[in-house]
Amino acid sequence: MSLPPPILPGAAVGVLGSGQLGRMFAIAARRMGYRVHVCSPESDTPTGQVADVEITAPYEDLDAVRAFARRVRVVTFEFENVPAETAAAAAECALVRPAGRVLHVTQNRRREKAFLREAGLPVPAFEVVGSREALERALARIGTPAVLKTASFGYDGKGQARLESEADIDAAWARVGRQESVLEAFVDFDREVSVVAARGVDGSFAHYGVVENRHVRHILDLTMAPADVPARVARDAVDLAQAVLESLEVVGVLCVEMFLTTDQRLLINELAPRPHNSGHYTFDACVTSQFEQQLRAVCGLPLGSTLQLAPAAMVNLLGDLWQGGEPDWQAACAHPDVKLHLYGKAEARPGRKMGHLTAFADTAADAARIALEAREALTGTPEARPGHQPRASSLEPDEV
Numbered sequence: 095m096s097l098p099p100p101i102l103p104g105a106a107v108g109v110l111g112s113g114q115l116g117r118m119f120a121i122a123a124r125r126m127g128y129r130v131h132v133c134s135p136e137s138d139t140p141t142g143q144v145a146d147v148e149i150t151a152p153y154e155d156l157d158a159v160r161a162f163a164r165r166v167r168v169v170t171f172e173f174e175n176v177p178a179e180t181a182a183a184a185a186e187c188a189l190v191r192p193a194g195r196v197l198h199v200t201q202n203r204r205r206e207k208a209f210l211r212e213a214g215l216p217v218p219a220f221e222v223v224g225s226r227e228a229l230e231r232a233l234a235r236i237g238t239p240a241v242l243k244t245a246s247f248g249y250d251g252k253g254q255a256r257l258e259s260e261a262d263i264d265a266a267w268a269r270v271g272r273q274e275s276v277l278e279a280f281v282d283f284d285r286e287v288s289v290v291a292a293r294g295v296d297g298s299f300a301h302y303g304v305v306e307n308r309h310v311r312h313i314l315d316l317t318m319a320p321a322d323v324p325a326r327v328a329r330d331a332v333d334l335a336q337a338v339l340e341s342l343e344v345v346g347v348l349c350v351e352m353f354l355t356t357d358q359r360l361l362i363n364e365l366a367p368r369p370h371n372s373g374h375y376t377f378d379a380c381v382t383s384q385f386e387q388q389l390r391a392v393c394g395l396p397l398g399s400t401l402q403l404a405p406a407a408m409v410n411l412l413g414d415l416w417q418g419g420e421p422d423w424q425a426a427c428a429h430p431d432v433k434l435h436l437y438g439k440a441e442a443r444p445g446r447k448m449g450h451l452t453a454f455a456d457t458a459a460d461a462a463r464i465a466l467e468a469r470e471a472l473t474g475t476p477e478a479r480p481g482h483q484p485r486a487s488s489l490e491p492d493e494v
Contacts, residue, residue, distance in 0.1 A: 098394060204222045242256075283356065306318045348366065350362060412444070412445055
């Protein structure tokens with residue numbers, strides 16, 4: 095079967111969603127000579143600030159979505175919780191990559207877990223529950239501790255509750271809004287890792303290797319690339335990622351988040367069908383960033399080299415850093431091996447991702463130390479930096 099012709103520089107590409115992922119995608123696209131249109135319910139957004147055209151409309155306004163899609167050659171996503179009807183409306187007027195089926199699977203935990211299990215891929219034990227009584231029965235089978243997560247939406251620890259015993263059932267069921275949820279067995283893990291990978295229109299595959307992620311209050315805090323894991327684990331993680339992308343027939347970029355258990359097994363926790371926070375380091379550290387790779391994939395261009403030029407680490411900059419006033423950007427930039435990224439968000443709120451720092455060194459561990467020191471310099475306040483500690487958890491890793 096012949097492949098469709100590529101979408102070449104000079105064409106317009108569309109993005110549904112307008113956060114920092116779209117912003118970095120737009121920067122990569124404009125650098126390569128593409129026009130960028132963005133559609134979301136907000137205005138003056140991180141993506142809109144660097145796009146050629148910003149459309150402000152609710153995702154439910156399907157006529158506006160169709161009008162947006164008619165002006166571009168291909169539509170992609172920086173946010174997977176776009177309604178299925180929105181993706182379908184866009185597909186009436188332009189190519190949509192990855193396809194709506196990928197969104198349909200990954201934006202609902204029940205469907206995602208079922209897909210992974212049916213594909214024979216390793217996941218923590220889970221059961222879908224739709225009532226308080228079903229939760230009680232499932233907890234008896236799965237055991238405690240366990241984590242209850244809403245089936246739809248929810249990220250950065252939102253829409254979740256931990257159960258230590260049967261006494262927690264009522265509170266947990268109330269916390270998730272008494273709606274369809276997924277009960278997962280608590281995982282005794284050594285560390286959290288992820289693989290960002292891409293698949294082209296022709297089925298070609300490229301990956302960025304395995305990175306280690308550390309979270310604070312269920313929000314990604316630090317990524318170290320590459321991860322310090324055995325070669326076998328690294329190979330297995332990439333193989334799992336490739337199996338996911340091929341099973342879903344992804345055209346674009348997808349991140350597979352995994353637990354590495356204390357007995358060195360990998361369990362898939364979440365899928366993100368777009369560039370991911372744990373891949374932000376690629377913007378500066380790799381020949382082809384995850385954002386340029388997304389553009390190449392959805393436009394039908396050959397995938398680029400994922401060669402990492404130096405060990406790197408990324409730390410997020412949350413709105414908490416602004417509580418004492420504007421951070422001292424000059425102090426952070428005094429570190430010559432650190433790159434600063436700010437997302438153009440007008441309001442700094444606790445827990446809100448406002449930017450990130452990427453640092454380089456001879457090892458990922460040294461890069462992490464430099465990145466954390468640079469972040470400390472923003473406020474002049476030392477941060478607690480404990481060494482790696484094995485943890486037991488199955489709370490939601492970071493979404494964006």
